Amino acid sequence: MRLYNTLTRRLEELSPADDTVRMYVCGPTVYDLIHIGNARPFIVFDALRRVLEEKGFRVILVQNVTDVDDKIIRRAQEEGREPGEVALHYTQEYFADLERLGVRPPTYSPPATAFVPKMVEFIERLLEKGHAYVVDGDVYFSVRTYPGYGELSGRSVEEQLAGARVEVDERKRDPLDFALWKGAKPREPHWPSPWGPGRPGWHTECVVMSLYLLGETIDIHAGGNDLIFPHHENERAQAESLTGKTFVRLWLHNGMLTVRGEKMAKSLGNFYYARDVVKLFGTEAVRYFYLSRHWRKPLDFSFEALEEAKAAVGRVYNFLAEAERIPSEVRAQDPSFSSFLQEKEKKFWAELEEDFNTPGALAVVQEIIGESYKRADPGALREGAAAVRRLCRPLGLFQGEASAPELGKLSEELLNLVVELRSQLRKEKNFALADKIREKLAELGVELRDGPEGTRWVLKA
RNA sequence: GGCGGCGUAGCCAAGCGGUUAAGGCGAGGGACUGCAAAUCCCUUAUUCCCCGGUUCGAAUCCGGGCGCCGCCUCCA
Numbered sequence: 001m002r003l004y005n006t007l008t009r010r011l012e013e014l015s016p017a018d019d020t021v022r023m024y025v026c027g028p029t030v031y032d033l034i035h036i037g038n039a040r041p042f043i044v045f046d047a048l049r050r051v052l053e054e055k056g057f058r059v060i061l062v063q064n065v066t067d068v069d070d071k072i073i074r075r076a077q078e079e080g081r082e083p084g085e086v087a088l089h090y091t092q093e094y095f096a097d098l099e100r101l102g103v104r105p106p107t108y109s110p111p112a113t114a115f116v117p118k119m120v121e122f123i124e125r126l127l128e129k130g131h132a133y134v135v136d137g138d139v140y141f142s143v144r145t146y147p148g149y150g151e152l153s154g155r156s157v158e159e160q161l162a163g164a165r166v167e168v169d170e171r172k173r174d175p176l177d178f179a180l181w182k183g184a185k186p187r188e189p190h191w192p193s194p195w196g197p198g199r200p201g202w203h204t205e206c207v208v209m210s211l212y213l214l215g216e217t218i219d220i221h222a223g224g225n226d227l228i229f230p231h232h233e234n235e236r237a238q239a240e241s242l243t244g245k246t247f248v249r250l251w252l253h254n255g256m257l258t259v260r261g262e263k264m265a266k267s268l269g270n271f272y273y274a275r276d277v278v279k280l281f282g283t284e285a286v287r288y289f290y291l292s293r294h295w296r297k298p299l300d301f302s303f304e305a306l307e308e309a310k311a312a313v314g315r316v317y318n319f320l321a322e323a324e325r326i327p328s329e330v331r332a333q334d335p336s337f338s339s340f341l342q343e344k345e346k347k348f349w350a351e352l353e354e355d356f357n358t359p360g361a362l363a364v365v366q367e368i369i370g371e372s373y374k375r376a377d378p379g380a381l382r383e384g385a386a387a388v389r390r391l392c393r394p395l396g397l398f399q400g401e402a403s404a405p406e407l408g409k410l411s412e413e414l415l416n417l418v419v420e421l422r423s424q425l426r427k428e429k430n431f432a433l434a435d436k437i438r439e440k441l442a443e444l445g446v447e448l449r450d451g452p453e454g455t456r457w458v459l460k461a
Numbered sequence: 462g463g464c465g466g467c468g469u470a471g472c473c474a475a476g477c478g479g480u481u482a483a484g485g486c487g488a489g490g491g492a493c494u495g496c497a498a499a500u501c502c503c504u505u506a507u508u509c510c511c512c513g514g515u516u517c518g519a520a521u522c523c524g525g526g527c528g529c530c531g532c533c534u535c536c537a
Contacts, residue, residue, distance in 0.1 A: 009465090026537070034537085041537050071535070155464050155533075202535085224537030228465085231536090254537070255466080261530060264537095292485080293474070298467065298530065308473070308486055315485095318500075360475050370484090373501065410498080413477035424464085 001055070001353045003220075004296060006228060006251040007152050011355055014219060014250060020058045022214040023049065024205060024248075026223035027063040027109060028230070030090035032069040033269035036286070037257035037264035037299065039101055043287055044254050044295045044358075045222050046103040047395050051352055053395035062213050063106040064205050065091055067113050068189055083189050087111070097274050102283040102396055109214055112205040116191045119200045119208045122242070123180045123193075133243040135171045136194045137183025143176040146237040152251060153229035178234055180204050203234040207247075210235075216243045225253035225296075226263075240327075255298045264301060278308065284397060285310035291358040291395055316388070316398055319369050323385030332379040341387050344368050348391050358395065365391060415446065419455050 002011040014021070018256040025045045028034055049059050067087035076083040098105060123139055126132040131145045135167065135428035143149050143157065150156050158174060179201035184190035190197040210218055216239075223232065232251065256263045259270040278286055280303075289309035332338065344364050351360035365388055372384025392398040418437065425434040438448045448455055 006465095028537080029535085038537050069535090085491095150464095153464070153532075222537095225465085226532065226536055229532060230534090256531065256537080258530075263531065267536075296466085297474095300473090305473070312485065322500085357475075360483075361504095363475060366484050376501090 002047075002355060003053070003250050003252060004355050005249075006225075006232075006253050007248075010155075012250060016054075016057065016219045019056065020060060021052050021220065022218040023052075023059055023061045023220040024206065024210045024214060024218055024222070025061065025063045025106070026227055027065050028090075028094050028341045029066040029069050029071060030087050030431055031069065031075045032090060032266070033093055033273045033275065034097055035264060035266065036274045036277045037271060039097075039274045039286070040257050040290055040299070041222060041224050041254045042098065042103045043101060045252070047287075047291060047358065048222075048252075048356055049104070050394045050396055051356070054428075059107075060214060061071060061106040061108075064209050065094065065109055065111045066202075066205065067091060068199050069202070073188055084113075087113075100275055100278045100283060108209075110209060110213075113191075115205055115208050115212070115259040116177055118212055119204050119277060120191070120193045121236075122204065122211075123200075124210050126180065126238065126242055129242065131238075131249075132180055133173065134218050135196050137198060138171070138179055139181035139195055140172055140177040141180050141234070141238060141241075142173065143178070143237060144174055146241045148240060149176070149233065152233045152236055155229070178203065178230065180238070198255055202348050203231055206231075207235045207239045210247075211239060211243070216245045216247070217246055220250050220252055221248040222252040222254070223382070225255060236458045254295050258298050258300045258328075259302075261300065269374065269455065270281055281306045281310045282313070283341075284313045284400070287396060288313050288362075291397070292362055294359055295356060313398075316365075316369065317400070320385050320388065320398065323372070323381040326378045326382040328382060328386070330379045332383050333376065333377050334375065334380070337375060337377075337380045340366065340371060341383060344371075345387060345391060361391075361395070419448070423455055426450075 001014045003014055004010070005012045016022070023045075025041060028038060045061075049061055052059050068083070072083050072087050076086045079086065105452065123132060124143065127134070127139065130142075132139050132141050181193060181195060181204075182198050182201055183195070184197040184199065188199065190199055210221070221232070221235075228251075238246050256262060262268065262270060264271050274286075281289075285306060286309070290299070290308055292309065292312075342365060348361050348364040351357040351364060368384050368387055368391075372381050375381070388398060418441070422434050422437045425431075425437075443449060
């Protein structure tokens with residue numbers, strides 16, 4: 001499988017040392033609920049993870065939860081709560097949101113605070129090797145000691161100095177240096193260290209978790225392309241300074257979710273919470289929305305676009321529902337149909353293996369659906385549906401019951417109407433007709449349950 | 462200002478040196494229907510932001526424009 005590596009700006013073969021892919025995806029800072037833009041990397045790289053597993057790799061996925069940070073502290077102060085309480089709350093909400101998004105939990109997702117002792121140890125080793133220095137309670141990484149600095153983001157050290165908009169901290173030896181450890185200010189969470197009480201800097205947790213849980217060289221490190229600089233550049237500098245080895249083989253960066261062309265961001269106020277969008281359009285529509293655009297490109301959010309994704313998902317289920325009424329033993333009459341399916345299956349995988357082209361792969365699925373219908377042969381329909389199920393499984397799409405998502409708003413309201421009319425019949429003691437309606441609906445897979453609060457209808461799978 | 466990316470039909474979106482330029486939505490026509498809805502079938506880019514160049518051949522490579530966006534500060 002070839003993937004675009006930000007570091008080399010080329011497609012490169014994913015080549016793990018063994019049958020295990022070691023993968024790290026940057027996680028959330030738990031100071032608020034995640035918005036739908038935050039969800040993009042989680043969904044995209046979850047799909048990549050599943051695809052790699054389908055290809056026979058074992059995937060170990062690590063994702064940090066940043067539970068100590070300025071924003072958490074600020075939020076806690078605003079709400080008069082302890083930072084730890086705020087962090088714990090939003091950590092729980094984060095995992096609840098992942099579930100809503102249909103994203104499998106990472107293999108390991110430790111909170112940063114669980115790694116503080118390891119980070120202290122790591123910083124000590126950087127100090128020993130002369131890559132860091134202490135200034136009254138703070139520890140800074142010395143960027144100039146790492147010759148590869150700037151390679152990932154494609155900017156030279158000189159360029160950055162020239163265009164720097166950062167106010168220079170007098171205490172830093174070089175304006176580019178960044179904090180590995182921040183001495184505690186009053187009323188802030190802190191941990192003991194050789195340099196006094198404090199807390200770790202932003203970039204170190206990812207490095208330490210990655211080194212400790214996955215090893216010195218990992219296969220994939222992923223996140224949004226807004227993390228390339230400074231976050232990932234700084235991670236790389238720390239890790240490689242210490243180990244002298246390649247930190248990450250493939251750096252993957254997804255494109256931003258935009259709203260009318262502008263990045264969705266909390267600070268711009270143009271965001272929707274992930275859970276609200278899921279509630280409105282459903283898990284699979286959101287997933288389909290993301291996977292129908294190449295992961296590296298910007299993707300524009302709109303309710304129309306989500307509506308379209310939802311409709312597309314509904315139609316695929318429609319196809320599955322129709323096809324799966326046919327017994328699975330029924331085969332296509334034309335033997336050439338299976339070679340057609342084989343060819344499409346090959347194409348589907350070729351799309352995914354070339355830079356994880358999910359839109360291309362989904363187009364192949366549509367081709368299968370189209371051809372399956374066109375054959376006007378129940379066996380072809382049935383085989384086509386089986387292929388769609390099989391192919392889409394690693395994308396986390398179209399694995400649900402075919403009949404339930406088929407039910408649209410209109411059908412629901414019609415059902416409600418029928419139920420209402422039937423209730424009227426029951427009031428008028430027209431039980432013969434009411435029972436007949438119940439019988440007929442049962443044949444259609446709708447079960448009516450009469451109770452003291454009225455009649456509920458339930459779809460039978 | 463520096464670095465990076467994007468610009469393909471009304472809309473969404475693949476393609477990245479030779480394909481009839483995938484696929485979806487929408488629209489138009491047809492089948493089905495008492496009429497609808499749903500579903501299905503057919504049609505829908507002589508052309509890929511513009512201008513040059515390389516090449517037998519370019520949406521795809523190179524040069525120059527134009528437009529939009531991201532990063533350079535916390536950010537998925």
